[in-house]
Amino acid sequence: MITNHLTITLSYLLITFLPVTPFGTPFNILMLLLAIWHGVMVYKKNTGVKNSLLNIIAILGIAITVISINITNTVELFVALMLLACQLKVLQATTNRQWQQIHVLNFFTIPSVFLFSQSLYVALMVMMLLGINLVAMLQLQHRASLAYSGKFTLSTVLLSMALSILLLIFMPKLPAFWQMPGPTLAKTGLTEDVDPFNIVKLAKSDELAFRAIFSDGSQPQINTPLYWRAIIHDKFDGNQWRMSNLQNVSSNLTANSNQPPYKIIAQASNLPWLYALEHAISPTKAVNNNYFGTLFRTDKITSTFEYQVQPANARQQVHMPNWQYRFYTTLPEQLNPKTQALAKQWDLSSTTTKQFIDLMQLYFVTQAFSYTLTPDVTNSEHKVDQFLFEYKNGFCGHYASSVAILLRSAGIPARLVSGYLGAEYNNQLGYFSVYQYDAHAWVEYYVPNEGWKVLDPTAWVSPDRLLGSLSEHQTLAGEFQQNLGLSLVAWSDFKAVNWLRLQLEQLDYQWTRWVLNFDQQKQASLLQALFGAKGKQWVGALVILIISVVLTLLFFYVKRAQQVKEALAIKRYRQLIGLSKKNLSAAPPKRAVDELIQQFTDHREMLQQFYADFAANRYQGKSFGKNQNKHAKNLINSIKTKAKR
Amino acid sequence: MSHPIKKITHQLSHIIFGKEQQIKLAVCCLLCRGHLLIEDLPGMGKTTLSHGLADVLGLSYQRVQFTSDLLPADVIGSAIFNSTEHKFTFHAGPVFSQVLLGDEINRASPKTQSALLEAMEERQVTVDGVSHPLPEPFFVIATQNPIHQSGTHPLPESQLDRFFMRISLGYPSEDAERKLILGSKQNQRLEVSKVIDIEELFSLQTQAKNVTLAESVLDYILALVKYTRHSGLFTDPLSPRASIALGRAARTWALMDERDFATQDDVQAVFGSIAAHRLNIPCHLQEQAISDILNEVVIPL
Numbered sequence: 015m016i017t018n019h020l021t022i023t024l025s026y027l028l029i030t031f032l033p034v035t036p037f038g039t040p041f042n043i044l045m046l047l048l049a050i051w052h053g054v055m056v057y058k059k060n061t062g063v064k065n066s067l068l069n070i071i072a073i074l075g076i077a078i079t080v081i082s083i084n085i086t087n088t089v090e091l092f093v094a095l096m097l098l099a100c101q102l103k104v105l106q107a108t109t110n111r112q113w114q115q116i117h118v119l120n121f122f123t124i125p126s127v128f129l130f131s132q133s134l135y136v137a138l139m140v141m142m143l144l145g146i147n148l149v150a151m152l153q154l155q156h157r158a159s160l161a162y163s164g165k166f167t168l169s170t171v172l173l174s175m176a177l178s179i180l181l182l183i184f185m186p187k188l189p190a191f192w193q194m195p196g197p198t199l200a201k202t203g204l205t206e207d208v209d210p211f212n213i214v215k216l217a218k219s220d221e222l223a224f225r226a227i228f229s230d231g232s233q234p235q236i237n238t239p240l241y242w243r244a245i246i247h248d249k250f251d252g253n254q255w256r257m258s259n260l261q262n263v264s265s266n267l268t269a270n271s272n273q274p275p276y277k278i279i280a281q282a283s284n285l286p287w288l289y290a291l292e293h294a295i296s297p298t299k300a301v302n303n304n305y306f307g308t309l310f311r312t313d314k315i316t317s318t319f320e321y322q323v324q325p326a327n328a329r330q331q332v333h334m335p336n337w338q339y340r341f342y343t344t345l346p347e348q349l350n351p352k353t354q355a356l357a358k359q360w361d362l363s364s365t366t367t368k369q370f371i372d373l374m375q376l377y378f379v380t381q382a383f384s385y386t387l388t389p390d391v392t393n394s395e396h397k398v399d400q401f402l403f404e405y406k407n408g409f410c411g412h413y414a415s416s417v418a419i420l421l422r423s424a425g426i427p428a429r430l431v432s433g434y435l436g437a438e439y440n441n442q443l444g445y446f447s448v449y450q451y452d453a454h455a456w457v458e459y460y461v462p463n464e465g466w467k468v469l470d471p472t473a474w475v476s477p478d479r480l481l482g483s484l485s486e487h488q489t490l491a492g493e494f495q496q497n498l499g500l501s502l503v504a505w506s507d508f509k510a511v512n513w514l515r516l517q518l519e520q521l522d523y524q525w526t527r528w529v530l531n532f533d534q535q536k537q538a539s540l541l542q543a544l545f546g547a548k549g550k551q552w553v554g555a556l557v558i559l560i561i562s563v564v565l566t567l568l569f570f571y572v573k574r575a576q577q578v579k580e581a582l583a584i585k586r587y588r589q590l591i592g593l594s595k596k597n598l599s600a601a602p603p604k605r606a607v608d609e610l611i612q613q614f615t616d617h618r619e620m621l622q623q624f625y626a627d628f629a630a631n632r633y634q635g636k637s638f639g640k641n642q643n644k645h646a647k648n649l650i651n652s653i654k655t656k657a658k659r
Numbered sequence: 660m661s662h663p664i665k666k667i668t669h670q671l672s673h674i675i676f677g678k679e680q681q682i683k684l685a686v687c688c689l690l691c692r693g694h695l696l697i698e699d700l701p702g703m704g705k706t707t708l709s710h711g712l713a714d715v716l717g718l719s720y721q722r723v724q725f726t727s728d729l730l731p732a733d734v735i736g737s738a739i740f741n742s743t744e745h746k747f748t749f750h751a752g753p754v755f756s757q758v759l760l761g762d763e764i765n766r767a768s769p770k771t772q773s774a775l776l777e778a779m780e781e782r783q784v785t786v787d788g789v790s791h792p793l794p795e796p797f798f799v800i801a802t803q804n805p806i807h808q809s810g811t812h813p814l815p816e817s818q819l820d821r822f823f824m825r826i827s828l829g830y831p832s833e834d835a836e837r838k839l840i841l842g843s844k845q846n847q848r849l850e851v852s853k854v855i856d857i858e859e860l861f862s863l864q865t866q867a868k869n870v871t872l873a874e875s876v877l878d879y880i881l882a883l884v885k886y887t888r889h890s891g892l893f894t895d896p897l898s899p900r901a902s903i904a905l906g907r908a909a910r911t912w913a914l915m916d917e918r919d920f921a922t923q924d925d926v927q928a929v930f931g932s933i934a935a936h937r938l939n940i941p942c943h944l945q946e947q948a949i950s951d952i953l954n955e956v957v958i959p960l
Contacts, residue, residue, distance in 0.1 A: 110869050584960045600954050602923035632960065633873040633920035 018150040019104065022116065023052045025124065025143045026101050032139075034131035037094050038082035044075055048101045055105070062108035072102055093126045110154060117151040120144075132317065134525040145171055156635050180561070184541075186554035187534040208247055208255040208411055208432055208455055223434060223453070224280040224289055225523060226446040241456065241468060242289040242448060244433040246306045250422070252346040253397075255415055255430045262286065265305040267295050273325035279526055280319050286311045288321065289433060289448075295326045305329075320531045328465055334427060342427030342460065345419060350398040353416070357423030367426055367461050371469065374420060378413075378474045381406060385476035410435075413471040414455040427460035435470075443520060583631040583638040586646035590624070593653050603628060616656065620649045663863065664690075664915045666854040667715050674711045674851055675704055675828070677835035684826050684932050685712055687915060690863055691907045693823020694779055694799040696764075696936065703828045705802035706762060712800060713758040716860060717853030719794075720758035725767035727810065731774035735784045736791075749786055754778050757794050761801035765811045772818055775799065779821045796860065805942055816895060816939060823904055824929075825936035863914070870910040871920040878959040879923045880905045883930065886956045887938065892948075895939040904933050923958050 030037060030045040048071075055061065075098045083090045100116065100123050107113050124143045127136055145167050152163035224242075247255035275297075278289060288296075293307030298321035303309050307326055311319070334342075345354075356377075364370040389408040392400045398416045401408060414430055421428035435454035437446035456470040541553050591598040591606050594613055598606040607625040611618050624646055631638040664686065671682045688695045689712060697705045713720035723734055736752030753759060754775070764772065778784050779799050783792045801822070804811055819825075831839065855863075880902055888896040908929035913921040931949040940948050 108865060587960065600958070602927050602958055603960070604922055604924040605927075629920065629922065632875055633922055634871060635873070 018153055019107075019113070020053060020056050021146055021150060022120065023049045023101065023104055025120075025146060026097050026104075028139070028143070029124065029127055030097060032127065032130075032136075034133075034136060035090075035093070035127065036130075037079075037090060040078050041082035041094055041098075044078050044082075045097065045101060048098075048105065052101075052105055063105045065106065068102055068106050072098075075102070089129055093129060096123055096126065113154055114151075117147055117154070120147045132530055134522050137525075141171065157630075158636065162637075177561075180557070182529070182532060183537070184553055184557040187537055208415060208430055221450045222281050222519075222522075223283070223448045223450050224278050225526070226437065226448070227277045227279070227444070228446075229274055229276065239435060239470075240291060240437050240446075241431075241454075241470075242291060242434040242437075243306075243308050243431055244287045244289050245431070246308060246458075247430040247432065248342065250345060250415070250419065250430075252349045252395075255418075260305050261308075262310055263304055264302040267293060267303055267307055267326040267329065269295060270325045270327050275322050275324045277320060277322055279531060280315055280321070282317050282319075283315050286314050288315075290323045291325070293326045293328045294323045296321055296323055298322045318526055318530050320533075333462065334460060339427060342429060343422045343425055345422050350396045350419065352396070352399040353402055353419060354423045356402070357420045360420075361424040367459070370421075370424060370426065371459075374417060374471070375474050378471065383407065383413075383475045385409060385472065410455045410472045413475060414457050417469065417471040418457045418459075421457070421459050429458050431456050431458055431468075440516065440520060440523070443523065445523065447519060447523075582643055583628050583646075586624070586643065586650065587628055589650050590621075590646070590653075593650070593657070603632070614653055614656070617649060617653060620645070620652070624649055662917060663855045663859055668915075670715045670851045670854055671708070671711050675708050676838050677832045678704075678828055681826050681828055682708070683912075683915060684824060684929065687908055687911045687929065688824040688826075688932075689716065689798055690860075690867060690911045690914075691823060691904070692796060692798075692864060693904065693907075694801070694821060696819075696822040696825040697800070697802045698805065698825055698827045698936075699802070699829070701804060703830070705828065706760070708828065709760050709800040709802060711851050713760065714851045715854055716758075717856055718757035718796070718798070720760055721753035721756040722760040722762060723753050724762045725764050725771065727766055727768060727812075729767045729771050731771050734771060734774055735778060736786065738787050747787070749789065749791065751791070754784060755791075755793060757796055758798045758800060761799060763804060764801040765803040765814055767812065769812055769815065772812070772814060776818060776821065796857070816937075819936050819939075820898060820900060822936065824908070824932040826932050867907070867911040867914045869919065870913050872906060872910060873920060873922075875959050876909065876921050876923055876926060877906070879926055879956075880909070882956050882959060883926070883934075883952065886952060887934070890955075893938050893940070895937065897934060897937055901933060901937050905930065908933055927953055 027045060027049045029035060030042055055063075076095065079091065079094050079098060083094055085091065100119060103112065103116050103119075107116060121144065124147065125140055127140055130136075148167045148170065149160070149163045152158045152166060153160065156163075158166070245257060246261060248258050248260070249256045270293075280288060288301060288309035288311060290296075290307075290309050294309055295303045295307075296309050300312055301309055301321050302312070303326070307328060309321070309323070360370055360373045364373055384407045386407045387409055389412060390405040392405070394400045398419050401412055401416055418428040418430050432453070432455045434448045434452040435456075436452050437448045439446055454472070456468060456472070458466045459469055460466050541549075545553055587603065590610065591601075594606075594610055596609065596613075598609055601609065604625065607621055607628075611621050614621065627638060627642040627645065630636040631642070667686050668679065668682050671686070672679065675682060685695055685697075685708060695709075695712075697708060699705050710720075710722075723729075732752065734752050735754045736750050738747040738749050740746075741748050759778075761775070764775075778793060778797075782795075782797050783790050785791070799822075803814070830836075883905070884897045884902045887893050905926060909921040909925040912925040912929050913919070916925075930953060931946075934952070935945045935949055938945075938948065
């Protein structure tokens with residue numbers, strides 16, 4: 015029994031240390047210490063910590079939790095406090111009643127992980143922990159054996175799984191009554207302000223960013239670079255590239271009817287910015303497009319979100335208005351003098367923008383610039399100067415921002431774009447996966463009469479970065495894998511590991527597509543396919559009716575089944591005392607059985623066994639099953655035959 | 660001998676010979692945090708048992724010999740004028756101890772008996788409008804002589820109901836009496852040693868609360884109580900306080916038997932000592948009445 019209590023503590027510990035629950039190190043250490051304390055108590059067979067001591071720990075614990083988690087992250091804070099409270103309750107508990115409270119509370123505490131992630135793995139883990147909780151509950155409250163409670167739990171979980179699939183598919187989807195504020199995420203590939211010069215090491219995350227699904231035959235060519243635009247940075251303040259407020263202003267663009275639409279399932283990013291190739295608009299509700307032709311949502315993306323993308327025509331602009339021209343060529347004047355001088359020099363020796371760019375490319379290629387994820391950090395205020403003339407190494411952010419500054423210095427309108435480059439294509443199911451490590455930055459510059467053009471200076475330094483995803487990049491493989499650490503992508507050189515990774519990825523795709531994003535629209539089309547346009551309206555009501563009828567019947571069936579089982583123990587008991595020479599109907603069971611033992615001394619052990627079964631059934635709520643019934647029948651027959659002789 | 664309850668009953672069997680059942684009932688009563696009334700003729704070992712109980716649990720105790728001229732203030736204490744400080748200060752009476760041994764409680768006047776009422780139920784004493792809480796735990800172990808003896812005031816029903824259990828020791832068996840004659844030394848109390856401390860006592864009380872009381876056992880308690888109310892045989896049927904007491908005592912009795920579930924046998928074992936003094940039936944008919952009830956009420960299985 016006492017080891018069950020430890021499994022509860024272990025499940026809290028598991029939740030605390032889960033990568034998706036970012037509670038912070040002090041809180042994790044606190045939970046670990048409390049768990050160790052409970053472990054020692056279990057080992058020493060102590061129970062129940064004094065309330066006064068617990069209160070002090072609780073106050074300290076709250077302080078540590080608030081320090082560990084920023085007070086503005088309310089969701090994380092409340093989940094953490096709930097975990098802490100549960101753990102303290104475990105330490106305090108001595109009576110069955112207190113344990114009962116803990117077990118019931120766990121049905122609320124454990125699924126709170128879903129606030130942070132709803133992935134397949136988290137769902138499986140939550141199901142496992144709930145199963146363990148159910149087993150512990152059965153063992154404690156019904157004193158059931160491990161085998162029995164395990165079996166019971168399994169059947170309950172299977173039944174509820176069947177029910178939830180039924181509910182998922184047929185239950186009418188209602189709009190949410192209220193929404194939780196989303197927990198803030200630690201890792202993301204996109205940032206709203208690009209400041210590459212202060213980054214020592216670009217920690218690449220192998221988390222999924224989004225998936226794109228194209229209708230058959232319209233997939234982009236695998237060997238063309240896919241630039242997924244997300245954020246346009248058009249202001250440079252000397253340190254970093256920032257967004258202007260044009261980023262989240264809706265604008266009208268015309269759809270490009272030559273290109274078919276496609277779907278994107280975005281993972282939670284806690285940013286409102288969405289992804290699309292080139293210029294795009296979207297028919298999906300709550301998705302708007304801005305002046306730049308990138309998509310954004312009115313609120314932050316806190317859970318996986320599916321939307322339609324319709325390619326659009328870029329705004330035709332023959333001449334840039336004067337204010338816009340000034341805006342796109344603005345630079346802090348006193349910063350980076352060498353860079354500005356270099357740009358002026360190139361500007362004098364070139365007549366077209368094309369020539370200017372060629373000169374830039376020549377410089378980058380001949381001056382032996384290199385691509386690295388661990389660049390030197392600048393210490394000067396003239397960051398670009400130091401990068402261009404001294405260090406000459408960096409990642410996409412360095413190249414994009416210095417080229418944009420060079421362009422602006424020469425009076426060519428330029429802006430920085432961040433988004434993702436490349437995608438991994440899944441052959442079997444035909445979709446593209448884009449990961450956080452595919453995050454990229456490039457430049458767009460303006461040519462009069464032609465409009466905005468894409469320029470990726472990183473390609474000059476590292477041409478193969480353009481093709482496919484970073485995971486397929488040959489020359490950077492070593493450095494890339496070092497940065498990823500222990501994840502399956504890092505081992506993708508081994509065929510078996512890569513195969514496994516793709517299978518898991520596919521499973522997760524199906525889960526996201528069919529479970530997490532099974533929305534009103536998908537349900538409606540499924541129901542229509544199954545029952546026709548007329549039938550689908552009635553299905554919802556019918557399903558609710560059927561489910562309530564089934565549950566009511568189940569309730570009465572279970573109740574009746576218990577009664578039948580109970581009656582069996584009493585029936586056998588009555589038969590037994592009927593065999594006695596005395597009238598034992600007024601004696602309580604123990605006394606009656608003791609009396610029987612005196613009369614039938616040969617059957618002492620069998621009678622004692624029967625009483626044990628009877629007491630277990632009548633007083634402890636255990637079942638009087640087949641084995642017990644068989645034993646009782648044997649006992650009765652044995653006594654009868656003995657009496658006949 | 661590992662179980663603390665076994666140790667208690669074993670210790671007590673050194674001073675009261677051949678009365679295992681009564682000793683167990685007395686211990687059960689104290690584990691239920693109930694007050695105990697021991698009724699018997701003089702010289703049957705009432706006082707020995709009550710001293711032994713206090714000793715074995717290691718509780719502080721004070722003894723009060725109730726007489727007809729004993730006043731309430733003699734038991735609960737009184738406010739006395741302090742001439743140096745010019746104010747009244749409260750002097751705690753013998754009731755302020757963990758165990759109060761009230762010898763021959765029914766020799767006192769009804770007024771003094773009632774003074775114990777508040778102390779027993781509320782576990783506090785009020786003098787001149789100021790409440791003084793009693794120590795924890797607080798038990799009253801009272802002894803009384805059978806009612807028909809001269810110079811006794813019978814305890815009022817309300818006060819009787821406040822005693823969780825009433826037991827009587829009765830005459831010892833011949834063997835036990837032989838041992839008594841050989842063993843007793845003049846004017847010397849038999850010694851028992853403390854076997855458990857207060858922490859253990861509290862932990863046992865908590866354990867008793869965790870004993871399962873099955874539906875059928877609960878039904879049995881209700882059937883017994885209902886019988887005393889509806890059969891028309893009793894002028895003072897059992898109160899809800901009595902049924903609560905039955906449930907608690909049955910649980911504790913099961914714990915004393917090292918079980919974690921109570922049975923109807925446990926209810927029968929404690930029924931007599933919980934019900935007899937509350938039913939207000941003449942002394943000599945009590946035993947018969949209790950066994951009649953137990954035979955009459957059908958045991959729900």
